[in-house]
Amino acid sequence: MSFIAGPVTVRTPASSANLGPGFDALGLALSLYDDVTAEVLSSGLEIDVVGEGSDGVPKDETHLIVRAMYAAFDLLGERPSGLRLSCINAIPHGRGLGSSAAAIVAGITLANALVDGDGLDGAAAFQLAADLEGHPDNVAAAMFGGLTIAWLEGEAAQVERLDSAVEVTVFIPSEAVSTEKARGLLPETVSHADASANAGRAALLVRALTGAPHLLLAATEDRLHQSYRASAMSDSYDLMSSLRADGIAATISGAGPTVLAFARGLGDRLPEGWALHELDVDLEGAHVVVT
Ligand SMILES: Nc1ncnc2c1ncn2[C@@H]1O[C@H](COP(=O)(O)OP(=O)(O)OP(=O)(O)O)[C@@H](O)[C@H]1O
Numbered sequence: 543m544s545f546i547a548g549p550v551t552v553r554t555p556a557s558s559a560n561l562g563p564g565f566d567a568l569g570l571a572l573s574l575y576d577d578v579t580a581e582v583l584s585s586g587l588e589i590d591v592v593g594e595g596s597d598g599v600p601k602d603e604t605h606l607i608v609r610a611m612y613a614a615f616d617l618l619g620e621r622p623s624g625l626r627l628s629c630i631n632a633i634p635h636g637r638g639l640g641s642s643a644a645a646i647v648a649g650i651t652l653a654n655a656l657v658d659g660d661g662l663d664g665a666a667a668f669q670l671a672a673d674l675e676g677h678p679d680n681v682a683a684a685m686f687g688g689l690t691i692a693w694l695e696g697e698a699a700q701v702e703r704l705d706s707a708v709e710v711t712v713f714i715p716s717e718a719v720s721t722e723k724a725r726g727l728l729p730e731t732v733s734h735a736d737a738s739a740n741a742g743r744a745a746l747l748v749r750a751l752t753g754a755p756h757l758l759l760a761a762t763e764d765r766l767h768q769s770y771r772a773s774a775m776s777d778s779y780d781l782m783s784s785l786r787a788d789g790i791a792a793t794i795s796g797a798g799p800t801v802l803a804f805a806r807g808l809g810d811r812l813p814e815g816w817a818l819h820e821l822d823v824d825l826e827g828a829h830v831v832v833t
Protein backbone atom coordinates (compact mmCIF):
# COMPACT_ATOMS: atom_id res chain seq x y z
CA MET A 543 0.00 0.00 0.00
CA SER A 544 1.22 3.55 -0.63
CA PHE A 545 0.19 7.02 0.44
CA ILE A 546 -0.08 10.43 -1.14
CA ALA A 547 2.00 13.12 0.58
CA GLY A 548 -0.83 15.62 0.95
CA PRO A 549 -1.59 18.05 2.44
CA VAL A 550 -5.30 17.15 2.48
CA THR A 551 -7.92 19.19 4.36
CA VAL A 552 -11.18 17.72 5.68
CA ARG A 553 -14.10 19.81 6.94
CA THR A 554 -16.47 18.11 9.42
CA PRO A 555 -19.72 19.50 10.86
CA ALA A 556 -20.90 19.68 14.44
CA SER A 557 -23.96 17.61 15.24
CA SER A 558 -26.80 17.48 17.71
CA ALA A 559 -27.92 14.02 18.80
CA ASN A 560 -31.17 12.83 20.39
CA LEU A 561 -33.16 16.00 19.47
CA GLY A 562 -35.41 15.18 22.41
CA PRO A 563 -36.99 11.72 22.06
CA GLY A 564 -34.53 10.11 19.59
CA PHE A 565 -31.97 8.97 22.18
CA ASP A 566 -28.89 7.37 20.52
CA ALA A 567 -30.77 7.31 17.19
CA LEU A 568 -31.40 10.76 15.71
CA GLY A 569 -28.66 13.18 14.65
CA LEU A 570 -28.68 16.55 12.90
CA ALA A 571 -25.55 17.95 11.23
CA LEU A 572 -25.02 21.66 11.94
CA SER A 573 -23.18 24.45 10.10
CA LEU A 574 -20.32 24.78 12.61
CA TYR A 575 -17.10 23.14 11.44
CA ASP A 576 -13.69 21.78 12.38
CA ASP A 577 -11.06 21.90 9.59
CA VAL A 578 -8.21 19.42 9.84
CA THR A 579 -5.24 19.27 7.45
CA ALA A 580 -2.98 16.20 7.32
CA GLU A 581 0.18 15.35 5.45
CA VAL A 582 2.47 12.35 5.40
CA LEU A 583 6.01 12.77 6.83
CA SER A 584 9.00 10.46 6.59
CA SER A 585 8.84 10.01 10.39
CA GLY A 586 7.33 11.42 13.60
CA LEU A 587 4.00 12.92 14.60
CA GLU A 588 3.42 16.69 14.68
CA ILE A 589 0.09 18.15 15.88
CA ASP A 590 -0.91 21.80 15.88
CA VAL A 591 -4.30 22.86 17.30
CA VAL A 592 -5.93 26.30 17.04
CA GLY A 593 -9.30 27.19 18.57
CA GLU A 594 -11.53 24.93 20.68
CA GLY A 595 -9.65 22.39 22.79
CA SER A 596 -6.22 23.82 21.91
CA ASP A 597 -5.16 23.88 25.59
CA GLY A 598 -6.78 20.57 26.55
CA VAL A 599 -6.24 17.90 23.88
CA PRO A 600 -3.08 15.76 23.89
CA LYS A 601 -0.56 16.39 21.08
CA ASP A 602 0.59 12.79 20.73
CA GLU A 603 -0.74 9.45 19.45
CA THR A 604 -3.59 9.61 22.00
CA HIS A 605 -5.10 12.61 20.15
CA LEU A 606 -8.56 11.44 19.06
CA ILE A 607 -8.09 12.28 15.37
CA VAL A 608 -4.80 10.39 15.32
CA ARG A 609 -6.42 7.40 17.06
CA ALA A 610 -9.16 7.36 14.40
CA MET A 611 -6.62 7.72 11.57
CA TYR A 612 -4.50 4.86 12.93
CA ALA A 613 -7.59 2.65 13.37
CA ALA A 614 -8.54 3.27 9.72
CA PHE A 615 -4.97 2.70 8.48
CA ASP A 616 -4.81 -0.54 10.51
CA LEU A 617 -7.98 -1.81 8.80
CA LEU A 618 -6.43 -0.89 5.45
CA GLY A 619 -3.22 -2.72 6.32
CA GLU A 620 -0.50 -0.12 6.92
CA ARG A 621 0.25 3.18 8.71
CA PRO A 622 2.27 5.95 7.05
CA SER A 623 5.81 6.54 8.36
CA GLY A 624 4.90 9.90 9.90
CA LEU A 625 2.10 12.45 10.06
CA ARG A 626 1.58 16.19 10.51
CA LEU A 627 -1.87 17.41 11.60
CA SER A 628 -3.09 20.97 11.71
CA CYS A 629 -6.48 21.43 13.41
CA ILE A 630 -8.63 24.57 13.30
CA ASN A 631 -11.46 23.82 15.72
CA ALA A 632 -14.77 25.66 16.03
CA ILE A 633 -16.82 22.90 17.71
CA PRO A 634 -16.62 23.26 21.51
CA HIS A 635 -15.62 20.13 23.45
CA GLY A 636 -17.84 18.35 25.94
CA ARG A 637 -20.87 20.56 25.20
CA GLY A 638 -23.15 18.13 23.36
CA LEU A 639 -22.29 19.33 19.86
CA GLY A 640 -20.56 16.20 18.65
CA SER A 641 -16.92 17.27 18.94
CA SER A 642 -15.66 13.73 19.54
CA ALA A 643 -17.75 12.40 16.64
CA ALA A 644 -16.38 15.15 14.37
CA ALA A 645 -12.81 14.28 15.41
CA ILE A 646 -13.35 10.56 14.74
CA VAL A 647 -15.06 11.15 11.39
CA ALA A 648 -12.37 13.67 10.36
CA GLY A 649 -9.65 11.13 11.17
CA ILE A 650 -11.25 8.33 9.16
CA THR A 651 -11.97 10.66 6.22
CA LEU A 652 -8.38 11.95 6.26
CA ALA A 653 -6.95 8.43 6.37
CA ASN A 654 -9.05 7.46 3.36
CA ALA A 655 -7.92 10.58 1.50
CA LEU A 656 -4.21 9.89 2.16
CA VAL A 657 -4.33 6.34 0.80
CA ASP A 658 -3.20 6.06 -2.81
CA GLY A 659 -5.97 3.70 -3.95
CA ASP A 660 -9.18 2.43 -2.42
CA GLY A 661 -9.90 3.44 1.16
CA LEU A 662 -12.65 2.14 3.45
CA ASP A 663 -16.07 2.17 1.78
CA GLY A 664 -18.93 4.17 3.32
CA ALA A 665 -20.32 1.28 5.38
CA ALA A 666 -16.91 0.28 6.79
CA ALA A 667 -16.02 3.90 7.58
CA PHE A 668 -19.35 4.40 9.39
CA GLN A 669 -18.96 1.14 11.33
CA LEU A 670 -15.47 2.12 12.47
CA ALA A 671 -16.68 5.58 13.52
CA ALA A 672 -19.62 4.12 15.48
CA ASP A 673 -17.33 1.58 17.18
CA LEU A 674 -14.86 4.29 18.22
CA GLU A 675 -17.59 6.67 19.47
CA GLY A 676 -19.57 3.89 21.20
CA HIS A 677 -22.96 4.88 19.73
CA PRO A 678 -23.84 5.83 16.15
CA ASP A 679 -26.02 8.97 16.31
CA ASN A 680 -23.44 11.80 16.18
CA VAL A 681 -21.03 10.04 13.83
CA ALA A 682 -23.88 9.36 11.37
CA ALA A 683 -24.72 13.07 11.12
CA ALA A 684 -21.06 14.16 11.05
CA MET A 685 -20.25 11.69 8.26
CA PHE A 686 -23.33 12.00 6.03
CA GLY A 687 -24.84 15.42 6.89
CA GLY A 688 -28.56 16.20 7.12
CA LEU A 689 -30.91 14.40 9.50
CA THR A 690 -29.78 10.87 10.27
CA ILE A 691 -31.58 7.93 11.84
CA ALA A 692 -29.04 5.41 13.11
CA TRP A 693 -29.58 1.96 14.61
CA LEU A 694 -27.71 -1.26 15.31
CA GLU A 695 -28.40 -4.68 13.75
CA GLY A 696 -26.55 -6.72 16.35
CA GLU A 697 -23.16 -4.97 16.25
CA ALA A 698 -23.65 -3.58 12.73
CA ALA A 699 -24.27 0.18 12.55
CA GLN A 700 -26.95 1.24 10.06
CA VAL A 701 -28.07 4.68 8.92
CA GLU A 702 -30.85 6.31 6.93
CA ARG A 703 -30.23 9.91 5.88
CA LEU A 704 -32.84 12.60 5.13
CA ASP A 705 -32.68 16.25 4.11
CA SER A 706 -33.90 18.80 6.63
CA ALA A 707 -34.05 22.58 6.39
CA VAL A 708 -34.86 23.61 9.96
CA GLU A 709 -33.30 26.72 11.53
CA VAL A 710 -31.51 26.23 14.81
CA THR A 711 -30.13 28.29 17.70
CA VAL A 712 -27.67 26.71 20.13
CA PHE A 713 -27.01 28.14 23.61
CA ILE A 714 -23.60 26.92 24.81
CA PRO A 715 -22.66 27.14 28.52
CA SER A 716 -19.04 27.88 29.44
CA GLU A 717 -18.60 24.67 31.46
CA ALA A 718 -18.31 21.23 29.84
CA VAL A 719 -20.13 18.06 30.91
CA SER A 720 -18.52 14.90 29.54
CA THR A 721 -20.68 12.42 27.66
CA GLU A 722 -19.34 9.70 29.95
CA LYS A 723 -20.64 11.52 33.04
CA ALA A 724 -24.02 12.27 31.42
CA ARG A 725 -24.48 8.64 30.36
CA GLY A 726 -23.68 7.54 33.91
CA LEU A 727 -26.79 9.42 35.15
CA LEU A 728 -29.22 7.32 33.09
CA PRO A 729 -31.30 4.61 34.79
CA GLU A 730 -30.88 0.94 33.89
CA THR A 731 -34.60 0.58 33.08
CA VAL A 732 -37.52 2.89 32.23
CA SER A 733 -41.27 2.39 32.39
CA HIS A 734 -43.28 1.02 29.47
CA ALA A 735 -45.31 4.26 29.50
CA ASP A 736 -42.17 6.41 29.09
CA ALA A 737 -40.74 4.16 26.38
CA SER A 738 -43.94 4.19 24.36
CA ALA A 739 -44.33 7.95 24.75
CA ASN A 740 -40.82 8.48 23.33
CA ALA A 741 -41.42 6.06 20.45
CA GLY A 742 -44.45 8.08 19.33
CA ARG A 743 -42.69 11.43 19.65
CA ALA A 744 -39.57 10.21 17.82
CA ALA A 745 -41.70 9.05 14.90
CA LEU A 746 -43.47 12.41 14.88
CA LEU A 747 -40.11 14.22 15.04
CA VAL A 748 -38.90 12.73 11.76
CA ARG A 749 -42.03 14.17 10.13
CA ALA A 750 -41.63 17.51 11.91
CA LEU A 751 -37.99 17.90 10.80
CA THR A 752 -38.75 17.11 7.17
CA GLY A 753 -41.44 19.63 6.37
CA ALA A 754 -43.89 19.98 9.26
CA PRO A 755 -42.27 22.50 11.65
CA HIS A 756 -45.59 23.23 13.40
CA LEU A 757 -45.19 19.75 15.01
CA LEU A 758 -41.74 20.44 16.48
CA LEU A 759 -42.83 21.43 20.00
CA ALA A 760 -44.88 18.26 20.53
CA ALA A 761 -42.33 16.14 18.67
CA THR A 762 -39.35 17.14 20.85
CA GLU A 763 -40.89 15.96 24.15
CA ASP A 764 -38.59 13.45 25.90
CA ARG A 765 -39.01 11.14 28.89
CA LEU A 766 -35.91 8.94 28.59
CA HIS A 767 -32.83 11.04 29.30
CA GLN A 768 -33.12 14.82 29.76
CA SER A 769 -34.71 14.87 33.22
CA TYR A 770 -32.27 12.22 34.51
CA ARG A 771 -29.35 14.43 33.49
CA ALA A 772 -30.79 17.68 34.86
CA SER A 773 -28.73 17.52 38.06
CA ALA A 774 -25.50 17.80 36.01
CA MET A 775 -26.78 20.76 33.94
CA SER A 776 -29.50 22.52 35.92
CA ASP A 777 -29.14 25.91 34.16
CA SER A 778 -29.49 24.20 30.78
CA TYR A 779 -32.52 22.23 31.93
CA ASP A 780 -34.13 25.42 33.26
CA LEU A 781 -33.47 27.30 30.01
CA MET A 782 -34.87 24.45 27.92
CA SER A 783 -37.97 24.26 30.13
CA SER A 784 -38.58 28.00 29.99
CA LEU A 785 -38.24 28.08 26.18
CA ARG A 786 -40.68 25.15 25.91
CA ALA A 787 -43.11 26.86 28.28
CA ASP A 788 -43.10 29.78 25.83
CA GLY A 789 -43.97 27.49 22.92
CA ILE A 790 -40.42 27.20 21.50
CA ALA A 791 -39.26 23.67 20.64
CA ALA A 792 -36.05 23.20 22.64
CA THR A 793 -33.99 20.20 23.69
CA ILE A 794 -30.75 19.35 25.44
CA SER A 795 -28.26 18.86 22.58
CA GLY A 796 -26.66 15.42 22.71
CA ALA A 797 -25.41 14.62 26.20
CA GLY A 798 -25.59 18.37 27.03
CA PRO A 799 -25.16 20.91 28.40
CA THR A 800 -25.87 22.94 25.21
CA VAL A 801 -29.54 23.83 24.67
CA LEU A 802 -30.80 23.60 21.08
CA ALA A 803 -33.91 25.51 19.96
CA PHE A 804 -35.66 25.19 16.61
CA ALA A 805 -36.06 28.96 16.27
CA ARG A 806 -34.12 32.16 15.58
CA GLY A 807 -34.00 35.60 17.16
CA LEU A 808 -33.56 34.32 20.72
CA GLY A 809 -30.65 36.57 21.74
CA ASP A 810 -32.64 37.98 24.66
CA ARG A 811 -32.82 34.46 26.20
CA LEU A 812 -29.01 34.03 26.32
CA PRO A 813 -27.72 33.56 29.90
CA GLU A 814 -24.69 35.66 30.87
CA GLY A 815 -21.37 34.02 29.99
CA TRP A 816 -22.89 31.59 27.47
CA ALA A 817 -22.27 31.63 23.70
CA LEU A 818 -25.01 31.62 21.04
CA HIS A 819 -24.86 30.46 17.42
CA GLU A 820 -27.66 30.59 14.86
CA LEU A 821 -27.05 27.58 12.61
CA ASP A 822 -28.43 25.80 9.56
CA VAL A 823 -28.52 22.09 8.84
CA ASP A 824 -25.33 20.95 7.09
CA LEU A 825 -26.37 18.75 4.17
CA GLU A 826 -22.93 17.58 3.05
CA GLY A 827 -21.26 15.90 6.00
CA ALA A 828 -17.50 15.42 6.26
CA HIS A 829 -15.69 16.10 3.01
CA VAL A 830 -12.31 16.83 1.53
CA VAL A 831 -11.93 20.56 0.89
CA VAL A 832 -10.81 21.14 -2.67
CA THR A 833 -8.67 24.27 -2.97
N1 LIG B 1 -11.13 17.99 17.65
C1 LIG B 1 -10.73 17.17 18.64
N2 LIG B 1 -9.44 16.79 18.72
C2 LIG B 1 -9.04 15.95 19.70
N3 LIG B 1 -9.83 15.47 20.67
C3 LIG B 1 -11.12 15.81 20.64
C4 LIG B 1 -11.63 16.68 19.63
N4 LIG B 1 -12.94 16.85 19.86
C5 LIG B 1 -13.24 16.14 20.96
N5 LIG B 1 -12.16 15.53 21.44
C6 LIG B 1 -12.10 14.69 22.65
O1 LIG B 1 -13.42 14.33 22.99
C7 LIG B 1 -13.79 14.89 24.28
C8 LIG B 1 -15.21 15.40 24.25
O2 LIG B 1 -16.05 14.29 23.97
P1 LIG B 1 -17.49 14.16 24.62
O3 LIG B 1 -18.09 12.95 23.99
O4 LIG B 1 -17.38 14.20 26.11
O5 LIG B 1 -18.26 15.47 24.20
P2 LIG B 1 -18.85 15.96 22.82
O6 LIG B 1 -18.49 14.97 21.75
O7 LIG B 1 -18.41 17.35 22.60
O8 LIG B 1 -20.40 15.94 23.12
P3 LIG B 1 -21.63 14.99 22.62
O9 LIG B 1 -21.06 13.61 22.37
O10 LIG B 1 -22.60 15.01 23.75
O11 LIG B 1 -22.17 15.65 21.41
C9 LIG B 1 -12.80 16.04 24.48
O12 LIG B 1 -12.61 16.29 25.84
C10 LIG B 1 -11.54 15.48 23.81
O13 LIG B 1 -10.88 14.58 24.66
Ligand SMILES: N[C@@H](CCO)C(=O)O
Pocket residue numbers: 559560565566567677679680721724725767796797
Ligand atom coordinates in the same frame (compact mmCIF):
# COMPACT_ATOMS: atom_id res chain seq x y z
N1 LIG C 1 -26.91 9.89 22.38
C1 LIG C 1 -25.74 10.32 23.08
C2 LIG C 1 -25.18 11.56 22.43
C3 LIG C 1 -23.93 12.07 23.07
O1 LIG C 1 -22.79 11.51 22.50
C4 LIG C 1 -26.11 10.62 24.53
O2 LIG C 1 -27.08 11.35 24.76
O3 LIG C 1 -25.42 10.11 25.44
